[in-house]
Amino acid sequence: MKLEFVIEGMDFTRAGEAAAKIKKALQLVGMEVETVRKSVIVAYEAEMNIVIHARSGTLTARVYPDRVEIEAADEGPGIPDISLALQEGYSTAPPHIREMGFGAGMGLPNIQRSSDELHIDSKVGIGTKLTSTIMNRTSGV
Amino acid sequence: MYKMPKYFHSVMLDPDKCKGCTNCIKHCPTEAIRVREGRARIIEERCIDCGECIRICPNRAKLAITDPLERLSEYNYTIALPAPSLYAQFGPRVMPHHILGALLDTGFDDYYEVAVGAEIVSNALRRYLGQKSHPRPLISSACPAVVRLMQVRFPGLLEHIVMIDTPMEISARLAREKAIRERGLKSEEIGIFFITPCPAKVTAIKQPFGDRSYVDGAISMSTIYGEILNRLESPRTKLATSRSPARGVGWGKTGGENHAIKDHSLLAVDGIHNVINVLEEIERGGLGDIDYVEAQACTGGCIGGPLVPQNPFVSRVRMENLLKKLSAREEQFPDTVDDDFCLLTKPIEPRPALKLSDDIDRAISMLEEVEQITSILPGLDCGSCGSPNCRALAEDIVRGYAETSYCIFKLREKLQQLAREIVDLSHMQPPAMGREPAKSGKEGANNESLE
Numbered sequence: 344m345k346l347e348f349v350i351e352g353m354d355f356t357r358a359g360e361a362a363a364k365i366k367k368a369l370q371l372v373g374m375e376v377e378t379v380r381k382s383v384i385v386a387y388e389a390e391m392n393i394v395i396h397a398r399s400g401t402l403t404a405r406v407y408p409d410r411v412e413i414e415a416a417d418e419g420p421g422i423p424d425i426s427l428a429l430q431e432g433y434s435t436a437p438p439h440i441r442e443m444g445f446g447a448g449m450g451l452p453n454i455q456r457s458s459d460e461l462h463i464d465s466k467v468g469i470g471t472k473l474t475s476t477i478m479n480r481t482s483g484v
Numbered sequence: 485m486y487k488m489p490k491y492f493h494s495v496m497l498d499p500d501k502c503k504g505c506t507n508c509i510k511h512c513p514t515e516a517i518r519v520r521e522g523r524a525r526i527i528e529e530r531c532i533d534c535g536e537c538i539r540i541c542p543n544r545a546k547l548a549i550t551d552p553l554e555r556l557s558e559y560n561y562t563i564a565l566p567a568p569s570l571y572a573q574f575g576p577r578v579m580p581h582h583i584l585g586a587l588l589d590t591g592f593d594d595y596y597e598v599a600v601g602a603e604i605v606s607n608a609l610r611r612y613l614g615q616k617s618h619p620r621p622l623i624s625s626a627c628p629a630v631v632r633l634m635q636v637r638f639p640g641l642l643e644h645i646v647m648i649d650t651p652m653e654i655s656a657r658l659a660r661e662k663a664i665r666e667r668g669l670k671s672e673e674i675g676i677f678f679i680t681p682c683p684a685k686v687t688a689i690k691q692p693f694g695d696r697s698y699v700d701g702a703i704s705m706s707t708i709y710g711e712i713l714n715r716l717e718s719p720r721t722k723l724a725t726s727r728s729p730a731r732g733v734g735w736g737k738t739g740g741e742n743h744a745i746k747d748h749s750l751l752a753v754d755g756i757h758n759v760i761n762v763l764e765e766i767e768r769g770g771l772g773d774i775d776y777v778e779a780q781a782c783t784g785g786c787i788g789g790p791l792v793p794q795n796p797f798v799s800r801v802r803m804e805n806l807l808k809k810l811s812a813r814e815e816q817f818p819d820t821v822d823d824d825f826c827l828l829t830k831p832i833e834p835r836p837a838l839k840l841s842d843d844i845d846r847a848i849s850m851l852e853e854v855e856q857i858t859s860i861l862p863g864l865d866c867g868s869c870g871s872p873n874c875r876a877l878a879e880d881i882v883r884g885y886a887e888t889s890y891c892i893f894k895l896r897e898k899l900q901q902l903a904r905e906i907v908d909l910s911h912m913q914p915p916a917m918g919r920e921p922a923k924s925g926k927e928g929a930n931n932e933s934l935e
Binding site: 344346359362363366368370371372373374376377379380383384387388406407408453 | 637639640764767768769834836838839840841842844845847848849850851852854855879
């Protein structure tokens with residue numbers, strides 16, 4: 344099962360819609376509460392990264408009984424130093440974005456915290472592809 | 485459809501008044517209503533008793549089940565628990581002690597102001613928020629419609645709800661203890677009745693979040709309004725003493741809860757759809773800088789409840805003016821209780837009412853089907869099919885509660901196709917028909933040979 348959304352850069356008014364739809368779908372499937380919680384955070388932050396940094400991109404959620412995979416692929420500036428970007432508080436967002444309350448440098452760290460597996464491939468000047476896996480662990484096990 | 489008499493609901497349908505219009509289905513925050521056979525049907529496990537449908541129904545077909553005043557006769561000793569919002573329902577000169585006097589004259593033996601309970605809860609909350617171990621932001625437990633909304637739609641946020649009981653329950657417990665102590669009564673002789681502004685509270689009493697409710701019944705504010713109004717004029721009615729602490733009374737309107745807590749970083753949100761927006765933001769990992777969210781399902785807070793008689797904008801002014809008068813009075817300290825007394829006895833459990841199937845593999849393939857059906861539906865969300873929007877119809881179809889033909893646009897498409905096929909069929913001929921007009925020569929020869 345695959346859900347795919349096209350995300351436009353700088354479209355703040357619609358930001359969060361894809362994450363909301365992914366959440367709804369995961370609830371319909373009956374994913375564990377914790378799986379839904381983490382997936383929403385990953386989807387939202389990944390969606391925001393495209394909105395803030397990239398020209399455009401796609402957000403894809405693949406739903407399996409034992410896990411959710413969220414993939415964000417964009418055409419954008421790329422990330423020169425991924426380990427730096429994973430540090431809390433590190434941000435390359437321009438001042439006008441920060442004034443809107445975004446770009447606090449918590450996006451990727453939040454994604455990492457909520458992911459069981461995380462891969463980031465990035466080429467400077469071309470784009471970034473992020474793949475996060477969230478395991479659907481039965482509660483109480 | 486969706487049969488499961490597991491839940492008590494205050495919100496009910498009057499089938500005689502329901503015309504089967506689509507107003508309620510489109511306003512329900514949990515998509516809990518469908519129209520079938522010309523009548524609205526409430527899906528039990530999804531309904532959170534917020535009362536949005538009562539407000540929106542143009543035919544007054546949605547109603548709240550509350551207790552009649554006659555129920556007072558079931559008990560030897562009755563105590564009224566007036567919600568703070570009650571004080572804002574009357575004229576500018578009517579003070580709480582007038583209203584409480586009228587309540588006694590209506591037949592109650594005593595009263596305990598929920599405003600006093602609210603003051604106690606405010607103090608407990610202030611200390612609770614000081615403990616840094618709780619997740620941020622914490623969310624108020626006071627509005628039962630919001631709590632049930634979270635059980636259904638935001639189960640991941642339930643751990644954010646403060647483990648502190650509501651002013652109504654705290655007041656009921658204190659009132660009961662007082663009656664037992666001072667009157668030597670047995671608990672079962674005492675009937676405690678909440679004067680309620682909303683159906684959500686009724687359900688919170690009949691089907692409590694904790695192990696039990698200390699309230700025995702709920703009387704609708706609009707039912708008792710007339711009784712109180714008449715008695716306010718009556719010379720027979722004596723004035724009662726009111727403790728009405730201003731901070732506790734303020735709980736009746738938006739922002740009052742936060743105002744009473746005072747310290748910390750506090751957010752107030754009212755109106756169920758606004759509450760949903762804020763909860764979504766918290767769910768995305770936001771608002772970590774906020775300590776406490778006061779969230780109320782009704783616009784304006786409890787004074788905007790579906791069962792209040794007064795216009796909420798009028799009652800807001802009345803309440804603000806009353807609060808000014810009350811805060812000018814000397815500070816009164818409420819009953820002192822231990823903070824542990826206010827704690828909820830058990831965590832609030834999720835209510836998974838949305839999943840398509842208990843079998844996850846099956847649910848995934850059903851979701852796929854939902855997506856596929858949604859893509860062929862018109863996307864106009866007209867509601868004529870009886871489901872709140874096209875996506876909900878797709879879900880209903882997959883669950884087996886609806887058919888594609890419920891969509892009038894799909895039905896029209898089908899009819900057009902059928903009409904074309906009928907025309908095409910009418911042009912077709914069986915082999916026995918359609919002979920070309922006879923050409924004399926050849927056929928004549930055949931006839932001859934048969935002779």
